Amino acid sequence: MAKPWSRCDSSLVYSQISPHRAQRVDLPGRYGVIAALRAPAVGDDALRTTALLVPGYTGSKEDFAPMIDPISDAGFEVLAIDLPGQQDSPGPDDEALYRPGPLGSVLAELIGKIAADGRKVLLLGHSYGGLVARAAVFAGAPIAGLTLMSSGPSELPAGERRTVLEVGEHVLAEQGVEGTQKLNELRSSQNPAWAALPQELKDFYRNRFLRSPAAALLGMGNGLRYEPDQVAKLARALRSTGTPALVVCGDADDAWSPAAQRDMAERLDADFAVLPGVMHSPNTEAPHELIATLLPTWRAWLTS
Numbered sequence: 001m002a003k004p005w006s007r008c009d010s011s012l013v014y015s016q017i018s019p020h021r022a023q024r025v026d027l028p029g030r031y032g033v034i035a036a037l038r039a040p041a042v043g044d045d046a047l048r049t050t051a052l053l054v055p056g057y058t059g060s061k062e063d064f065a066p067m068i069d070p071i072s073d074a075g076f077e078v079l080a081i082d083l084p085g086q087q088d089s090p091g092p093d094d095e096a097l098y099r100p101g102p103l104g105s106v107l108a109e110l111i112g113k114i115a116a117d118g119r120k121v122l123l124l125g126h127s128y129g130g131l132v133a134r135a136a137v138f139a140g141a142p143i144a145g146l147t148l149m150s151s152g153p154s155e156l157p158a159g160e161r162r163t164v165l166e167v168g169e170h171v172l173a174e175q176g177v178e179g180t181q182k183l184n185e186l187r188s189s190q191n192p193a194w195a196a197l198p199q200e201l202k203d204f205y206r207n208r209f210l211r212s213p214a215a216a217l218l219g220m221g222n223g224l225r226y227e228p229d230q231v232a233k234l235a236r237a238l239r240s241t242g243t244p245a246l247v248v249c250g251d252a253d254d255a256w257s258p259a260a261q262r263d264m265a266e267r268l269d270a271d272f273a274v275l276p277g278v279m280h281s282p283n284t285e286a287p288h289e290l291i292a293t294l295l296p297t298w299r300a301w302l303t304s
Contacts, residue, residue, distance in 0.1 A: 013197075013198075014065075014066035014284050014285075014287050015065070015066070015197075015201050015284055016060070016062035016063055016065055016201065016204055016205075016284070017062070017065065017198070017200055017201050017204055018065040018066045019065075020037070020039065020065050020066075020068040020069050021039050021068065021069055021072065022037035022038055022039040022068045022072075022078065022080070023037070023038055023039070024036075024037060024038075024088075025037075025038045027079075027081070027110060027113075028110075028113065029084065029089065029106060029109075029110065030084070030105075030106050030109060031084045031089075031090050031091050031092055031106070032089070032090040033088075033089065033090070034081055034082065034083075034084070034089050034106075034110060035061060035081065035082040035087060035088030035089045036061055036079050036080060036081045036082070037061045037062070037064070037065075037068060037078070037079070037080045038077070038078065038079050039068050039069065039071075039072040039077070039078040040072065040077055041072060041075045041076055041077045042072050042073050042074075042075065043075055045075070045077065046075065047075045047076060047120075047302060048118065048119050048120060049075075049076050049077065049119065049120040049121070049122060049144065049298075049302060050076065050077040050078070050079055050114055050119050050120070050121050050122070051071050051076045051077065051078050051079070051122045051124065051298070052079050052081070052110075052111065052114070052121050052122065052123050052124065053067070053078065053079065053080040053081070053124050053126075054081060054083065054107065054123070054124065054125040054126065054129035054130075054132060054133055055080075055081075055082070055083065055086065055126055055127075055129050056125075056126045056127025056128040056129045056130075056150075056151075057127060057128040057220045057221065057224060058086075058208070058209060058212065058217070058220075059086065059126065059127070059128075059129070060082050060086050060087035060088075060208055061080040061081050061082050061087065061088075062080075062087070062204070062208075063080075063126065063281070063283055063284065064078075064080040064283055065080075066283065066284060066287035067080075067283055067287050067290065067291060068080065070287070070288070070291045070295075071291065071294075071295070074295050076122070076298070077119075079114070081110075083103055083106075083107075083129070083132065084097075084098070084103065084106060084216070085098055085212065085213050085215065085216025085219075085220075086212065086216065087208055087211055088211075091213060091215070091216050092215070093213075093215050094215065094219075095215045095218045095219035095222065096219060097219065098215065098216050098218075098219025098220045098222075098223065099219060099220075099222065099223040099227075100128075100131040100132050100134070100135040100223050100227055101135050101138075103132045103135065104132050104133070104134070104135020104136040104137075104138060104139050104141075105135070105136075105139045107132055107133065107135070107136040107139075107141065108136040108137075108139035108140055108141035111123065111136060111141040111142060111143060112140075112141065112142060115142045115143075120143075120144035120302065121141075121142065121143045121144060122143065122144055122145045122147070122298055122301070123136065123137075123141065123143045123145070123146050123147065124146075124147040124148075124149060124294075125146075125147070125148060125149065125151060126149045126150055126151065126281070126283060127149075127150050127151055127255060127280065128151075128220055128223065128224055129151070130148040130149060130150070130151020130152070131151060131152075131223060131224075131227055133146060133148065133151075134146070134148070134230065134234045137234060137237050137238065137243070138230075138233065138234075138237060143243060144243070144301060144302065145243060145244050145245065145246070145298060145301040145302075146238065146243060146244075146245040146246070146270075147245070147246045147247075147248065147294065147297075148245070148246070148247045148248075148261075148264070148270075149247075149248050149249065149282060149283070149290075150248075150249045150250065150253055150255060150256070150261075150280050150281065150282065151247075151256065151261070152255070152256030152260055152261065152264065153229045153230075153231045153256075153260060153261075153263070153264045153267075154227055154228055154229035154230070154231075155224065155225055155226055155227045155228070156224045156225060156255060156256070157256065157257070157260070159254065159255075160254065161254065161255050162224075162225065164187075165221045165224060165225060166225070167183075168180055168183070168217070168221065169218060169221060171183050172214055172217060172218060176214060177209070177210060177212060177213075177214055177217065178210065180209075180217070181206060181209050181210055184209065185206070231264055231267045231268060232267065234268060235267055235268045235269065238268065238269075238270075239269075244270070244271070244301045244304075245265075245268050245269075245270035245271070246265075246270055246271040246272075246273065246293075246294075246297050247261050247262070247264055247265035247268070247270050247271070247272050247273075248272070248273040248274070248275070248282065248290065248293055248294070249261045249273075249274055249275070249278075249282070250274070250275045250276075250277070250278025250279050250280065250282055250285065250286070251274050251275065251276050251277070251278065252277065252278060252279045253278075253279055253280050254279055254280055255280050258274055262274070271297055273293045273297075275289050275290065275293070
């Protein structure tokens, strides 16, 4: 779902290859290891809280690279993961198991293991990861707070991103992952901002996509196209456990509209924040502005 070249600051570009202190670790998962980037809390870890960061469609743990050190510096352990079928996490062959519900169950199992020693877990899901995160809540994940970032109440609405998914489904069926990547590269070459990106970053995007199983791309793509509105169900689940929530997005989000996300926040009785001049990926487009929103909110949740 990310368009990493959508907002390029000529003086400083944050991206998946931004430096950070996190170490690559493997966590236990239903289909094998769940690959993660882990950074311990700076200081004595008095908060005993883990910020668990979940990427979106075609994403990976590296999407959160610019956020890792600031969150760690604030006293939170950071775990940024690959969902099954992404980057370094193996996944099943069944497309249906990549829909939000099944992936949410996998995520809930992981959260249960993290929380088993008394740690609190603050769950953040970006885009498709937001749909998976709410499914984890439905599966009983013991979380201390939920952040939905650039995510929506239901299926992806009509627009360029949905059209790309629909075209990609046919290309995947006929030409496989490599053929789909060639189409991606052709589309990217028509965007002048893409040419300005470092070759190392272009190589990262290419290699990451080629490591995606077709089943994962098709299953998550179908999740984005057919997920029903489950905001009322989520509101009931959060209310029953007293779990606070935050919805945050850019004011130029071209996936789910800011208006739709604001409405979702109101229906959830959640905090809402909008970042000016930001599109669909605040984590790489405006990480400092995003962090300035997240940290005060998370601290307030932990002390209320």
